[in-house]
Amino acid sequence: MPELSYREAVRDALATAMRRDDEVFVMGEDIAEMGGSMGVTQGMLDEFGPERVRNTPISEMALVGAGIGAAMQGMRPVVEVMYEDFLTLACEQIVNQAAKHRYMSGGQVKVPLTVRTQGGAGWSPGAQHAQQLEAWFVHVPGLKVVFASTPADVRGLLYTSIYDDNPVVFFEHRTLYGIKEEVPDELEPIELGKARVHREGEDVTVVATGRLVHEALRAAEEAEGEGVSVEVVDPRTLQPLDEETLVASVKKTNRCVVAHEAVTRMGFGAEVAAVLQHQAFDWLDAPIERVGARFTPLPFAPVMEEWVVPHAADVLEAIRRTVGRNGH
């Protein structure tokens, strides 16, 4: 099995789809000659040319909207929004148009659009270049939402998203582009709505997304040293959500921590906690602990930024809190 970086894996998913299918094309700011601000599309201009690797003006709303229009004609556009902070400029099109055309038309159209974006702290970009806004889109019926945390996942999930007949908002994490993982020789699509159990355990379930999957795995190892067996589950698709896998895991471990980089308040972890306290109420031996960023915009100074966003140590602490509780 070859090893791919997360960056290469994204590129491979795009290129594989584009080779297979003329209806797939990508557009976004600086994705052509420069290969994207994260280098994801490097080399693609050469292979696919400027019509299919479309460099664009700074017009997030119209780009997403143009993607919608092309998608409604049966194409499968992938629009890159350079930073997810800039999704705020395209929300009208994503939320009022892409998510609703099919519904408002009584099923006459499909919108097979993928909006790829990335974000995440850890490099001191300041408050406008690293927000994590995935929770917003989970609140919007008609959208699917994916947040991939590993090279194999990002490859298989992005490919599936491109071929999904619904609009997908696809989140990548800035700090993960360099990580590597073995992936199948041939791209294997990954079904949306299926969680990945990264690590089985008995004492507590950590539901984590994005960068926090890796922090959770680190925390799990440390916890093991303390005699605590941790199961780490990444939902990967936030909408539709694989409630079944999550609930089953918590029914087994009886304890749960939810972890993401977004601020805790009204973050995706709130939904997970609400679902699990409901569906696994009688199985829970302790309150569900939430781990997320502190409730501030992202500060610039590295010492503050580091403290604001969660790391393995925060997950570990939450694990200790939950296993420290007596069951009831």
Place this chain on the structure above:
Amino acid sequence: MPELSYREAVRDALATAMRRDDEVFVMGEDIAEMGGSMGVTQGMLDEFGPERVRNTPISEMALVGAGIGAAMQGMRPVVEVMYEDFLTLACEQIVNQAAKHRYMSGGQVKVPLTVRTQGGAGWSPGAQHAQQLEAWFVHVPGLKVVFASTPADVRGLLYTSIYDDNPVVFFEHRTLYGIKEEVPDELEPIELGKARVHREGEDVTVVATGRLVHEALRAAEEAEGEGVSVEVVDPRTLQPLDEETLVASVKKTNRCVVAHEAVTRMGFGAEVAAVLQHQAFDWLDAPIERVGARFTPLPFAPVMEEWVVPHAADVLEAIRRTVGRNGH
């Protein structure tokens, strides 16, 4: 005590502030001669003139942004966004600018801006004119979020919001403009971050916002007929959230239902459930039940719309579900 409609109460808060203070002005689409699409600002053009009751072009982003700029100069603008669906057009300014200027500048500026908006189903406007998006803004540090459900509340909370030194996103509900309530002779500001207990009860707490406060009160009465004593609490301010009052109530009743009109998935009720299962874990005798709209865009046909959004009957059913559970 005079009786005011919700509509009159909003107007009274605006006018009172504008009479007191030249730094307060309102702007928005069709708020002048027409008095606003909900009639809220009727008569205000005559009293305050076109400079302070500013009719605007259709430019949601620039309006909110202009409000930010004026606020940073020490004025207290109130920007009306006609439907909250159109907040999607102004998100960049609300989320990246208003919420963060103070922080990013290390405390050099204040942004005393109020963004008033309204929404809500029940009149078949279709999918783009009745979404409930308050949850989004609760996820954004730097913003305050208010959702007022009665004339007295909307009057006192709006006034406080105008004089709050932070950006406030202020939600009104379309179907409430006509309801009446006795209000104090003199406008009494209501502190942000304080819940209102509408009705005390022993068996279950219903945390409700907006229109659902009224549905919850109706459900509570019916439940009383069934021998179930219901406490109804409206947080009113979603950020900052009066966790103390909510937690105290649930520690008393041991059961909880959260109800709002927004879709349940990733709605404000998720945050309430996550907080309460954490802080009142040992007191809860049943899972927290969530009541919200079904996971669809709003359909047009009245029979479908009626079925999608929650009513008193849905709250009552949730109450029955939770009291029907054995404690543990």
Place this chain on the structure above:
Amino acid sequence: MAKLEERQALPEEDLRDFFREMLLIRRFEEKVEERFRAGELPGFLHVAIGQEAVAVGVCRALEERDVMASTHRAHGHTLARGTPPNALMAELYGKVEGCSRGYGGSMHLYDVERGNLGANAVVGGGLPGIVGAALAFKLRGEDRVALAFFGDGATNIGTFHESLNLAQLWGVPAVFVCEDNHWAESTPASQHLPIRDLEQRAVAYGMESTKVDGQDVEAVYGATAQALEHARSGRGPFFLLCETYRLVGHYVGDPQVYRPKDELARLRETEDPIDKLRERLGLSDEEVEEVDREVTGIVETSVEFAKNGTDPEPGDALKNVYA
């Protein structure tokens, strides 16, 4: 406009057909007002009485394979594009037989088979999609044009700017039809536009444009045909400014407190596109009455059809959320 005058006049037969269509739309809209006042129609309705010549002139110039997107004021566009009055009226009544199966309503009229990609309740909301449709046509080498309607008020929103700019930059076959009725709801152009001549908007993109009398269906048809030709022949998008008049309130039920009463009366006298066409064609009272009887009958039938239509099941609301 110079070029237009060189073109041949339309055959009288076509103009008579336009007349019929415009009157049908008028009677349909009047019926909508009436049924709304009778409390039969749910939701939020905007009629376009006074703007029928734009709807008919533009839509009749489109080829069947072309696509269009409409606005909140969509009934006329939708009928002119060929959606049967029955299907439209059924939609306004929220019935399964409606052109959006009861999911859309007045502000969300779709008829994809007939190239109507949907009305839009968000001002400017449909424009980027039209750029995208046109881009798809261009990428595939299809001989099709995508056309968007929008109002004078919509030229103030960022979506308009980004869409026209992108369309011109990419040279896609799109036509942007501005229905300049001088009002955005209650707000007169003087309060929402910093310029008087909206053709200047196109200058910022280097986009070709024409201004046409939107009350003259023949002129609108001709100008649209030219705009479409421009787009179709690969010369990029086109901005078509139609000067028109809203002879009614912004929404059905609008008391129009903001509008000088005499303005409305005067415009109804001088700017009714149906009167103008009638005069142009020199139609006799009898001829008009005959057409009127026919289209009124069609409209009556559509109400019957709609009322006898099928209500969706409540649970149908869960369908069509995802493909």
Place this chain on the structure above:
Amino acid sequence: MAKLEERQALPEEDLRDFFREMLLIRRFEEKVEERFRAGELPGFLHVAIGQEAVAVGVCRALEERDVMASTHRAHGHTLARGTPPNALMAELYGKVEGCSRGYGGSMHLYDVERGNLGANAVVGGGLPGIVGAALAFKLRGEDRVALAFFGDGATNIGTFHESLNLAQLWGVPAVFVCEDNHWAESTPASQHLPIRDLEQRAVAYGMESTKVDGQDVEAVYGATAQALEHARSGRGPFFLLCETYRLVGHYVGDPQVYRPKDELARLRETEDPIDKLRERLGLSDEEVEEVDREVTGIVETSVEFAKNGTDPEPGDALKNVYA
């Protein structure tokens, strides 16, 4: 530009001061590049080497009571507006002594006392706020102007359109300064603009405009003074187009794979604004070296100052979220 030539030339003393300021900015930016490469500077940095004449020409024309907003490429604007190099460098090092107290960083430089309302990492993000500041000035009858910097790339975003449109409609005292450096990151104007002459953007709003050689600080100063006068005298906003050149990568560290190598070399030869001013002033090598020594010293000191600055406490992150 015609009018400008009628104006008196600036006193040589002022131009010498501009020269010093421009060289200070240049040395500061070079130091930023160096310290970034040395791994000392966190975050995301954009320097404006080549664009110093715009920063200095514009900011020096502002009155103390005026306000401005900047972009992601903000160091030059910030220094030219009077923020001490120490405070700026300390910010880039994330120190409490920084002009944003360590909360902002390179893309969020504020100095509100000096009328700098903040740099902005969102393209176009600062423009509406400038309209609002200008509106406040107008409502209060204050004799102040609000000015926004932005790039050629920013003219494609809806925020730009809505902001200029609103400013013109309301006639507020705002000046919009476009730094047209012909690139948006890696994207050349030909790939992001459908027009060649960006002054055409102003036509869509009926806004007065001027184009000026952004490498000629005297011209920039003069044009800005006129623009400010226009705004100040109640004649509404003004669009000032400065043609300039980015003589470096988009961000510090940018390998510029997208840019023809010879373009850069040629521009460095012909379009360096500091060289131009030096020539205009006929400065001797000794004179230049003296200024250089002085400003280089200031920059060195700023690095020392910054390195010796105070790191915030981690928990300080919770401050300043709310007032």
